[in-house]
Amino acid sequence: TVTSLVSTGEVGTPSGKLSSLGDEKAHAQTFHALQERVNSVNQEVCEAGDENSFFVCDLGEVQRLHAYWRAKLPRVHPFYAVKSNPNPKVLQLLAQMGVNFDCASKSEIEMVLELGVCPSRIIYANPCKASSFIRFAKDKQVRKSTFDNVEELAKIKKYHPDSELLLRIATDDSTAKCRLSTKYGCAMENVDQLLAKVKELGLNMVGVSFHIGSGASDFSTFYKAVRDAREVFDRASGRFGLQNVRILDIGGGFQLETFGESSYALNVALEEFFPPRDGEEAVTIIAEPGRFFAASPFTLACHVIAKRAHNDRESMLYINDGVYGNMNCILFDHQEPLPRVLYHDQRFHYLDDKATSPKKSPSCQIKASIWGPTCDGLDCITKEYYFKHDLVVGDWLYFPVLGAYTSSAATQFNGFEQAVDIIYINSASEL
Ligand code: PLP
Numbered sequence: 001t002v003t004s005l006v007s008t009g010e011v012g013t014p015s016g017k018l019s020s021l022g023d024e025k026a027h028a029q030t031f032h033a034l035q036e037r038v039n040s041v042n043q044e045v046c047e048a049g050d051e052n053s054f055f056v057c058d059l060g061e062v063q064r065l066h067a068y069w070r071a072k073l074p075r076v077h078p079f080y081a082v083k084s085n086p087n088p089k090v091l092q093l094l095a096q097m098g099v100n101f102d103c104a105s106k107s108e109i110e111m112v113l114e115l116g117v118c119p120s121r122i123i124y125a126n127p128c129k130a131s132s133f134i135r136f137a138k139d140k141q142v143r144k145s146t147f148d149n150v151e152e153l154a155k156i157k158k159y160h161p162d163s164e165l166l167l168r169i170a171t172d173d174s175t176a177k178c179r180l181s182t183k184y185g186c187a188m189e190n191v192d193q194l195l196a197k198v199k200e201l202g203l204n205m206v207g208v209s210f211h212i213g214s215g216a217s218d219f220s221t222f223y224k225a226v227r228d229a230r231e232v233f234d235r236a237s238g239r240f241g242l243q244n245v246r247i248l249d250i251g252g253g254f255q256l257e258t259f260g261e262s263s264y265a266l267n268v269a270l271e272e273f274f275p276p277r278d279g280e281e282a283v284t285i286i287a288e289p290g291r292f293f294a295a296s297p298f299t300l301a302c303h304v305i306a307k308r309a310h311n312d313r314e315s316m317l318y319i320n321d322g323v324y325g326n327m328n329c330i331l332f333d334h335q336e337p338l339p340r341v342l343y344h345d346q347r348f349h350y351l352d353d354k355a356t357s358p359k360k361s362p363s364c365q366i367k368a369s370i371w372g373p374t375c376d377g378l379d380c381i382t383k384e385y386y387f388k389h390d391l392v393v394g395d396w397l398y399f400p401v402l403g404a405y406t407s408s409a410a411t412q413f414n415g416f417e418q419a420v421d422i423i424y425i426n427s428a429s430e431l
Helices: 024-039 059-072 088-096 106-114 131-139 150-159 188-201 220-237 256-273
Strands: 054-058 076-081 100-103 122-124 144-147 164-168 204-209 247-249 284-287 298-311 314-319 340-343 366-371 380-387 396-399 421-425
Touching: 024 054, 024 298, 024 340, 024 396, 024 421, 054 059, 059 076, 059 088, 059 256, 059 421, 088 100, 088 106, 100 106, 106 122, 106 131, 131 150, 144 150, 150 188, 164 188, 188 220, 204 220, 220 247, 220 256
Parallel strands: 054 421, 076 100, 076 284, 100 122, 122 144, 144 164, 164 204, 204 247, 247 284, 314 366
Antiparallel strands: 054 298, 298 314, 298 396, 340 396, 366 380
């Protein structure tokens, strides 16, 4: 049952907000996997790179997230946004659970098709596609895709006229950390022009899509976007006589911490603008969640490779992953990874979660800045963090909730490998 999958307790963020759905046992399993790996590395004698950063991925968390989604948004079928983390095991598990896929490019489509997923379960949700990629989609029978401009319609008419098209509208994403409507989405005042073009070219428009931006804090934007989508449905079928418009795609922008609020706002809007008819859905409602499924299953562990001590209370720590690697999310995605101490020298072996704090506190008085391994001054994970103990070279830190928009955008800048190891566990395997 959902309640057995979803624990409601607070799981250790400084803000007290939910950062994962796992219970204490699930957390202990992740911690155990981290410890086991760290124990197997002896920095005194290991091969170059054996102490590289690594992830622990809890596939049980993916299962819990799916159950949570179904409980809160039972009317909405998720199409996982592959870009957020294209991890093959996560993709496979999602596919098995019946989740479909939002792909942004040729290689994401290939990745999903290689899992044996039927092309009808893919939406090519990039409104500005290369012509050759459109031909590729046709070749692979991927029909669903989004558009937001007249030129895209001309390309689609030429290269993939059987496409099932969703018109993407712009949203008010002013509260989102990562705004998308500055780049994509048709303004409501220009929608008629697009609908007229669809009609003129005889293309098959099947739906309307939007994205409220990633990391939004004001979910009234969902209400406005669903209301605007309803308006486009009505105009399409009314004035323009487009009779196949039957899919509402509400995009991504969900995160676990705020899922209660966002799903509530969305359900209110769906009930008002897209109510079921005689107990049946009048339209198919889909979404493109990325961060929601990708973030909390992954924990990153990093080795302290160097240290510059200013005094016995203040130092600079250098670790072997940073903003050019898996923590590019600091620059690109406005994330603030949360360092925890995994292992501190022989004396304190495996500390608990409370050993760090973003602010000076009675138990955390030792200040450190944390830096990545490249020679670039920009490669800084945090300018200021507080620890209970003065860390030393050879210690390990870990960063929970670090699966979304991390490994998917890591570079090899300065020659640092980004093909980090991933240790898989499943804390829900007994279910
Ligand atoms: N769909 C589209 C078209 C996107 O551009 C993105 C993110 O950039 C997503 C879905 C996933 O968004 P999120 O990770 O906020 O759920």
